[in-house]
Amino acid sequence: MLVVKLSSLGDVVHSLPAAMDMHAMVPNIQIDWVIEPAFAPLLALCPAVQRVIACDLRRWRKQWWHSDSRAAWRAFQHHLQAVDYDMVIDLQGLSKSALVAKMANLRPGGHRVAMANRTEGSAYEAPTRWVADMRVMCEWHSHAVDRGRHVCAQALGYALPSQLQAGLQTTPDPSVAGNTVALVHGSSRADKAWPLTHWQALGQALQQQGFALALPHANDAELQTAQAVAQACPGAVIWPRTDLVALSQRLAACVGVVGVDSGLSHIAVALGLPHVQMYNFNTAWRTGPKHSRLQSAVFESPTPAVASVLKAWQLCRQASERPLVPAQP
Secondary structure, three states: OEEEOOOOHHHHHHHHHHHHHHHHHOOOOOEEEEEOOOOHHHHHHOOOEEEEEEOOHHHHHHOOOOHHHHHHHHHHHHHHOOOEEEEEEEOOOOHHHHHHHHHOEEEEEEEEEEEOOOOOOOOOOOHHHHOOOEEEOOOOOOOHHHHHHHHHHHHHOOOOOOOOOOOOOOOOOOOOOOOEEEEEOOOOOHHHOOOHHHHHHHHHHHHHOOOEEEEOOOOHHHHHHHHHHHHHOOOOEEOOOOOHHHHHHHHHOOOEEEEEOOHHHHHHHHOOOOEEEEEOOOOHHHHOOOOOOOEEEEEOOOOOOHHHHHHHHHHHHHHOOOOOOOOOO
């Protein structure tokens, strides 16, 4: 069977539990996945996914007149249509994912499955319904993880497993100190950011508690923020940019993570790390941490206070079974 979930990073992470459910509940199932190239490496960490098909629709659409774009499009079609599927499930719900689902080949008697409706706070476009021959109704007020799990369970006819499997498995990077807290300050949306002075105050407080600090970044703007935090928190380590697999390995070695609502924060949740996720808008019910005493979401408007984040972090640490390794002098 084929899953179509192209982006974004957080949305892909939220869909992994559905793949784990299918892998556990359907004997001998093979799950292939169509995804944007930037996020494709992450699927190597999901044991439920066999074949990953990279689809760079965003770039091809912007450069459709280039010969290399047309050649890449033809190569993608060949790769996608090399297998005939019993089922194609569109977990994206957009026109671009509907196009991909329609292009995939079905075996005789196969089905294309899609969500029948939009849910609260999510994007949804009608073509996803038009190309499907099985449409699954979803609850209006539903978490992104629950929505994907529900669609796949209805499509394949199994009862949802009681235990949620996040779907990311990796080996911790041994070069990361065991008392490290990663501060995930970057987000693709400026309105999800936390003030620089708050990050600096939080970092100083965590260092006073004996934690080391790590600062990932994905672009030059985030690097500037990381450098400003490191300047206020001597000894903080700025991680170099790297791929999602190596970044996940570094996160897995941390004692915990504090971050804004971002794809990297959702990876921390999927890795089972003690984690505080900060929200400037009351949307944690839709995308925030689920089913874990080790993880919590802090929502305050216009932005969470440092004291609130520290309190939530302490509660996550108390629930964690991971011992704190004292910082080295």
